[in-house]
Amino acid sequence: MRSEDSAMNGTAKLRLFGGFSLCDARGQTVSLTLRKTEALIAYLASGASRSHQRDQLATLLWSESSQSSALQSLRQARLMLMRNLEPHQLSIVNFSRREIHLDDTALEIDAAAFVSLQQAGDQDSLVRAIDLYRGDFLAGLDIESEAFDEWLQPTRAWYRSQVEAALQRLLALQEQVGPHESSVRTAKRILALDPLREDMYRWLMRAFAATGHRTSALAAYDACRSVLREELDVSPEAETEELYKAILRGAETKGPPVQSAPGALPPKGTRSHANEGSLAPDEAAAARAVASFTPLSNLSNAAMEVLQIAAICQNHFSLRLLDGMSERPAGRNEAAIRELRRAALLQWDDRSQTGKLSDPMRENVLGPLLPSHRKHLHYAAAIALEEIAGPEAHESCFEIAEHFRQAGKWAQAAPHQLRLAHLEVDQGNLESAEPQLKKARADISKLPEGAARERLEIEAAVLGSSLAELRGDLVRAEQILVDIWPTLKRGGSTQLWIAALQARSRLRFRRGQFRQSYSLLRMIPQSCNSGKTESVWMPAERFADSAGIAADETGRPTAMLQRQRTAGLRAGQVADAALSAFCQAKQKKFAAAYTACDQALRLSEDLPDTTCLIVSLQTLGIIQVWDGEAATALQALDRAQELARDRGDLLRQYTCHGYRGYALVNAGRSAEGIEAFSEALAMAAELRLQFMTAMFSAWLAEALIDTGEYDQALGVARNAVRLANERNEAWARSVALRVVGQALSLSPADDGGKLVDRILRCAQEMQSSLGLTLETDRTGETRAEVARALH
Numbered sequence: 001m002r003s004e005d006s007a008m009n010g011t012a013k014l015r016l017f018g019g020f021s022l023c024d025a026r027g028q029t030v031s032l033t034l035r036k037t038e039a040l041i042a043y044l045a046s047g048a049s050r051s052h053q054r055d056q057l058a059t060l061l062w063s064e065s066s067q068s069s070a071l072q073s074l075r076q077a078r079l080m081l082m083r084n085l086e087p088h089q090l091s092i093v094n095f096s097r098r099e100i101h102l103d104d105t106a107l108e109i110d111a112a113a114f115v116s117l118q119q120a121g122d123q124d125s126l127v128r129a130i131d132l133y134r135g136d137f138l139a140g141l142d143i144e145s146e147a148f149d150e151w152l153q154p155t156r157a158w159y160r161s162q163v164e165a166a167l168q169r170l171l172a173l174q175e176q177v178g179p180h181e182s183s184v185r186t187a188k189r190i191l192a193l194d195p196l197r198e199d200m201y202r203w204l205m206r207a208f209a210a211t212g213h214r215t216s217a218l219a220a221y222d223a224c225r226s227v228l229r230e231e232l233d234v235s236p237e238a239e240t241e242e243l244y245k246a247i248l249r250g251a252e253t254k255g256p257p258v259q260s261a262p263g264a265l266p267p268k269g270t271r272s273h274a275n276e277g278s279l280a281p282d283e284a285a286a287a288r289a290v291a292s293f294t295p296l297s298n299l300s301n302a303a304m305e306v307l308q309i310a311a312i313c314q315n316h317f318s319l320r321l322l323d324g325m326s327e328r329p330a331g332r333n334e335a336a337i338r339e340l341r342r343a344a345l346l347q348w349d350d351r352s353q354t355g356k357l358s359d360p361m362r363e364n365v366l367g368p369l370l371p372s373h374r375k376h377l378h379y380a381a382a383i384a385l386e387e388i389a390g391p392e393a394h395e396s397c398f399e400i401a402e403h404f405r406q407a408g409k410w411a412q413a414a415p416h417q418l419r420l421a422h423l424e425v426d427q428g429n430l431e432s433a434e435p436q437l438k439k440a441r442a443d444i445s446k447l448p449e450g451a452a453r454e455r456l457e458i459e460a461a462v463l464g465s466s467l468a469e470l471r472g473d474l475v476r477a478e479q480i481l482v483d484i485w486p487t488l489k490r491g492g493s494t495q496l497w498i499a500a501l502q503a504r505s506r507l508r509f510r511r512g513q514f515r516q517s518y519s520l521l522r523m524i525p526q527s528c529n530s531g532k533t534e535s536v537w538m539p540a541e542r543f544a545d546s547a548g549i550a551a552d553e554t555g556r557p558t559a560m561l562q563r564q565r566t567a568g569l570r571a572g573q574v575a576d577a578a579l580s581a582f583c584q585a586k587q588k589k590f591a592a593a594y595t596a597c598d599q600a601l602r603l604s605e606d607l608p609d610t611t612c613l614i615v616s617l618q619t620l621g622i623i624q625v626w627d628g629e630a631a632t633a634l635q636a637l638d639r640a641q642e643l644a645r646d647r648g649d650l651l652r653q654y655t656c657h658g659y660r661g662y663a664l665v666n667a668g669r670s671a672e673g674i675e676a677f678s679e680a681l682a683m684a685a686e687l688r689l690q691f692m693t694a695m696f697s698a699w700l701a702e703a704l705i706d707t708g709e710y711d712q713a714l715g716v717a718r719n720a721v722r723l724a725n726e727r728n729e730a731w732a733r734s735v736a737l738r739v740v741g742q743a744l745s746l747s748p749a750d751d752g753g754k755l756v757d758r759i760l761r762c763a764q765e766m767q768s769s770l771g772l773t774l775e776t777d778r779t780g781e782t783r784a785e786v787a788r789a790l791h
Contacts, residue, residue, distance in 0.1 A: 011025055012024050013108045014045055014108065015110050015134070016045065016109070016110055017133050017139075019140050024090055030084060031084065034080050035141065036077055036143050038141060039141060039145075039148055043060065050104060053099055060147050061148055063147035076428060083602075092104070114133060117132070118166050123174070126170040129163075135359055137160075138152060144431070160193065163193065164194065167186055170186050187207070198224060198228070201223065202243055205218075205220045205221055205243055206243070298343075303339040303343075305326070305336070307345060307346070308366075308373075309381070311357055314357075321381065325377075337355070382400050382404045385403065386400055397416045397423065411447055414440055414443040417443050418437075418460060421433050421440055425470070426571055427570055430471060455493065458484055461483070462496055464480050465480040465481050466499075470609060505518075506649055506650075507648065517648070536651065537691065538575050538615045539576075540575060540582060540600075541615055571611075573599075577616075581593045581596035582619065587774075597616065600616040613643060614647075615652075617637065617639055618636075621637040621659055622662070625662060634660065634664070637663055640656050641657070650683070651689075654680055654689065655680075658676070658677060661677035662699050665706065670707050674700065677697075677699060677700040681693065681697065690727060698739055699735070701739040702742075710746045711743075716739075717737075721740065731770060731775070734779070737766070738782055741759040753787070763779050764776055764783065767779060
């Protein structure tokens with residue numbers, strides 16, 4: 001039966017006992033974004049069949065939703081799962097039109113190995129089976145689905161009953177050679193699972209007494225009496241009392257061997273059902289039952305402190321976190337970890353430099369700690385995690401919030417909890433976002449009245465409104481904003497005020513109240529470059545403002561705007577990819593630009609908030625125009641405009657009009673392009689926008705050149721130069737100057753072309769200094785054409 005262990009080498013590993021854990025063949029942990037994808041894999045891995053119908057799985061995981069909504073959620077979960085597995089080269093879950101299949105040919109599943117080893121029944125196999133059981137089946141997994149919970153609870157109870165049966169059989173086999181350290185450990189593990197097994201306490205009392213450990217035997221009796229009194233409010237049985245008195249007298253103690261409970265096993269590979277076991281008893285009682293036998297008093301002070309930190313941190317304990325929390329040199333911490341490993345108190349992974357304690361051991365360590373000491377440790381852990389994560393603490397916000405919460409630091413817990421709710425919305429997990437937002441509101445409610453609480457309440461309300469809007473409840477979304485409007489105007493930050501104005505504008509537009517929609521947007525402060533309204537536009541939309549942003553050899557901008565800190569991890573990744581695409585395209589590196597565009601589209605395609613998708617499509621359209629594919633670009637821009645209209649987003653409708661005009665002109669449809677530019681500039685005037693007006697005006701002037709309206713083109717181009725100078729938009733200024741030069745070259749005035757060439761040379765030098773290879777080449781071609789025409 002060694003195949004169960006050897007198979008672990010070079011294969012992916014799926015752990016279902018003690019919580020869900022998936023590692024690739026190299027031993028790297030595979031982090032799954034959605035808890036429901038963990039539940040999906042676990043369900044497929046736990047039954048006789050590795051394949052199940054899609055509609056059955058959708059109902060199982062989203063039992064509170066309609067069938068169509070559940071299937072849509074399953075499709076979104078599939079996309080997230082594939083993206084999580086792809087970097088690890090794992091293809092263990094296969095989706096077909098009707099079924100979902102788990103390919104376990106290169107996957108080691110601890111639950112399956114447990115059943116196989118237990119069926120073997122020999123002592124070595126039982127030991128290895130029990131070692132696989134690191135805790136309850138899928139401990140800690142809660143996906144808020146009643147149907148899944150109805151399957152999980154009896155399955156979890158069945159596995160617990162099977163490990164209890166395996167322990168009983170193992171103890172009976174070990175007892176045949178008399179009391180031994182291994183059999184004592186087995187008895188303690190039985191008590192850890194079921195601390196009310198009085199017969200096991202008697203077994204320990206006899207075993208300790210028979211080997212001369214009278215103190216340990218009496219301690220076992222004390223533990224038995226304490227647990228029975230606390231849990232059942234009863235005294236030990238008469239047999240236990242008699243045994244205790246005999247040990248006190250020093251009399252010889254003998255008793256019958258432990259009877260092995262058979263615990264029927266199911267046929268290999270079959271799923272467990274209800275009523276085949278009982279749910280786990282109180283884990284805290286289990287910890288108290290074994291507390292008397294844990295040799296913590298022999299540990300050094302440093303090791304004891306590390307053990308307490310590990311207990312506080314649970315599954316995210318690491319050497320890096322320990323160094324951040326401890327004032328001792330790093331070498332001392334490593335020595336303490338080695339001491340705990342030698343004592344078999346800490347489960348440690350050398351590769352990841354992380355560790356954890358078993359649940360009973362954790363309770364054993366935390367039990368004696370004073371509440372004040374616990375709070376101090378939680379606070380220190382939160383501060384250390386903040387320092388490790390830095391400003392973009394998306395991955396650790398759950399742990400940080402929980403530590404601050406346990407430390408009673410509500411003012412510090414609430415912002416991280418809100419960030420977690422924002423992150424769930426950003427990832428498209430609307431079902432998960434609601435409970436996270438409720439938890440944030442609960443944290444905020446514990447704060448004293450004042451400006452800090454008011455600001456957090458406003459942020460929570462704006463997020464709640466956004467969540468309702470994305471779910472399609474427009475009435476509730478606006479009512480939330482109406483309720484906080486006076487407070488928002490009085491105490492909200494500029495960023496929250498702008499977000500609320502945009503939200504109400506979208507909601508009014510979607511309800512057909514167009515005049516009010518425009519009026520709300522006119523209240524937004526004007527200058528995007530001031531920093532106050534930066535959140536209105538994503539970085540890729542501000543490509544004309546950001547012409548001087550440098551890129552490294554991979555095309556990634558080296559001076560990124562800090563979008564990720566305020567908008568969430570996914571939106572930040574989209575912004576990064578889209579702006580990278582512009583950095584590549586402006587240097588004519590179109591293959592790399594399209595790769596970045598594809599990444600932005602993949603990241604934004606399944607998000608409920610379509611803003612990222614609209615911007616990604618606009619980015620693709622502009623780059624296709626630059627690549628000479630203007631007709632194709634119109635498809636992307638038309639879809640972006642449709643999405644912006646459906647969302648009620650006037651700002652993106654405005655930019656879509658301008659970008660469509662640019663594509664139409666370059667596709668040889670200048671008259672339609674002029675009409676689109678005119679519509680965009682009319683919207684800008686009505687919304688009092690200055691953003692992109694210089695660039696749109698410059699492009700409009702180019703279109704007028706194409707239609708032979710040279711005088712009008714010159715006037716529009718000069719106005720574009722003025723707008724670009726006012727807003728310091730170098731890119732738009734260079735394009736406008738090129739059009740001015742073109743228009744002057746076609747006017748009756750003749751100065752030998754010196755003024756025209758000077759203007760065009762100025763535009764070309766400006767574009768070259770900005771790294772705009774595409775524009776530099778185009779202006780160079782214009783200079784050459786003008787020179788040929790003049791001479």
